[in-house]
Amino acid sequence: xxxxxxxxxxxxxxxxxxxxxxxxxxxxxxxxxxxxxxxxxxxxxxxxxxxxxxxxxxxxxxxxxxxxxxxxxxxxxxxxxxxxxxxxxxxxxxxxxxxxxxxxxxxxxxxxxxxxxxxxxxxxxxxxxxxxxxxxxxxxxxxxxxxxxxxxxxxxxxxxxxxxxxxxxxxxxxxxxxxxxxxxxxxxxxxxxxxxxxxxxxxxxxxxxxxxxxxxxxxxxxxxxx
Amino acid sequence: xxxxxxxxxxxxxxxxxxxxxxxxxxxxxxxxxxxxxxxxxxxxxxxxxxxxxxxxxxxxxxxxxxxxxxxxxxxxxxxxxxxxxxxxxxxxxxxxxxxxxxxxxxxxxxxxxxxxxxxxxxxxxxxxxxxxxxxxxxxxxxx
Numbered sequence: 001x002x003x004x005x006x007x008x009x010x011x012x013x014x015x016x017x018x019x020x021x022x023x024x025x026x027x028x029x030x031x032x033x034x035x036x037x038x039x040x041x042x043x044x045x046x047x048x049x050x051x052x053x054x055x056x057x058x059x060x061x062x063x064x065x066x067x068x069x070x071x072x073x074x075x076x077x078x079x080x081x082x083x084x085x086x087x088x089x090x091x092x093x094x095x096x097x098x099x100x101x102x103x104x105x106x107x108x109x110x111x112x113x114x115x116x117x118x119x120x121x122x123x124x125x126x127x128x129x130x131x132x133x134x135x136x137x138x139x140x141x142x143x144x145x146x147x148x149x150x151x152x153x154x155x156x157x158x159x160x161x162x163x164x165x166x167x168x169x170x171x172x173x174x175x176x177x178x179x180x181x182x183x184x185x186x187x188x189x190x191x192x193x194x195x196x197x198x199x200x201x202x203x204x205x206x207x208x209x210x211x212x213x214x215x216x217x218x219x220x221x222x223x224x225x226x
Numbered sequence: 227x228x229x230x231x232x233x234x235x236x237x238x239x240x241x242x243x244x245x246x247x248x249x250x251x252x253x254x255x256x257x258x259x260x261x262x263x264x265x266x267x268x269x270x271x272x273x274x275x276x277x278x279x280x281x282x283x284x285x286x287x288x289x290x291x292x293x294x295x296x297x298x299x300x301x302x303x304x305x306x307x308x309x310x311x312x313x314x315x316x317x318x319x320x321x322x323x324x325x326x327x328x329x330x331x332x333x334x335x336x337x338x339x340x341x342x343x344x345x346x347x348x349x350x351x352x353x354x355x356x357x358x359x360x361x362x363x364x365x366x367x368x369x
Contacts, residue, residue: 017267022277033311037362040318044358047325051332051351055344061337115337155330156337178339189339 062095062111062159063176063190070194071175079169080107083131085123087112090161090173097161098123099171100144102130107171109161110147115179116140116154133158156180162187307366314361321361325354 065071071091080086080101090097096112100123110133112121119137123144127134132150133142140152147158156179164172177186188204262269332347 017265021267021275033315034365037311037315037318037365040315040322041355041358041362044318044322044325044355047322047329048348048351048355051325051329051348054329054332054336055341055348057336059333059336061339156334178337179334180338 060094061178062097062113063091063161063178065091070190071173073172073174075170076163076173077171080171083125085125086171088173091176095176096120097173098133099161099163099173100131100133102144104130106145107163107165108144108147109163109173110142110158111161111176114140114154115149115156115158116152121158160186311365314364318358318361321354321358325351328354 076088077086082101082103086099098112099109114121114135119135121133121135124134125131131144138153140154141150142158143150159179160177161173162175175187175190191199328350332344335343
């Protein structure tokens, strides 16, 4: 028997066209309201499972480490001139970020992953009064100073990447925040367990006075510099 | 000169016997007329041929109160069943719309680091699922 030969399929009883006709008609089932109710119940169960998965951490967040340790500082550039931007990865390779030096010298850093559908966020100096962070996929626009959404469909602000500038002009990334989280809160959250000395130095409330060693970061307030 | 031209100039020949209209008695008798199909299985009543197609299938006609024949005849003896089924379906779909909104809240809360809010939202989604499950399971078991 070759592979193309089909096994004999069971035939309907010959000489009984009424039975065959009835079977054919019965096979053309309509989608009833009970079927829709079953489908809706299935969708509802899927949404419940999805909610449990999201709350359980199935969605990655920018800067969430795998080993629950604070991200180590990373030198990302020797210098950054006003009006320029720099794309980099921090703290991990999949965490795309962008650093921008505004015209007035302010240094800001954000996640370069749009909060809408994870497209790449670009620095557009020619847009707006002082430039904008722009997502070309669906015209999402973020404020360059705060990372808040100013236009378009993104539902949340961009997570920040805390940047600091050393005396020699080099730019360092020292931490991350989540959407809508302040730089102080984000740094304290990351440093309070892993590096309490540094957390106490920057004034985190939970570890005030807990550490004595001075941090080895730059002399300026992390996050932005005027 | 061709044969056709020659034939035009000549007298028209006598019509052959085959082209003459035959006498009435030469026609064969027409078959006896029967409405419907020659296949007997296609001549059954409509309800018998298509058992799923009924007089009011797909409609909730409140005037129909009894099965036929007779006054108020129809397929649904209890029109409230249809209304209740529609109401359950609408309620379930409304709950699912609320779940979609709740899922956006859960995602926003998780992304902003508010893990407790995310878990409360997940609990809301599970309770909503139980409500939909209940709406589905209170279906009468006689069908």
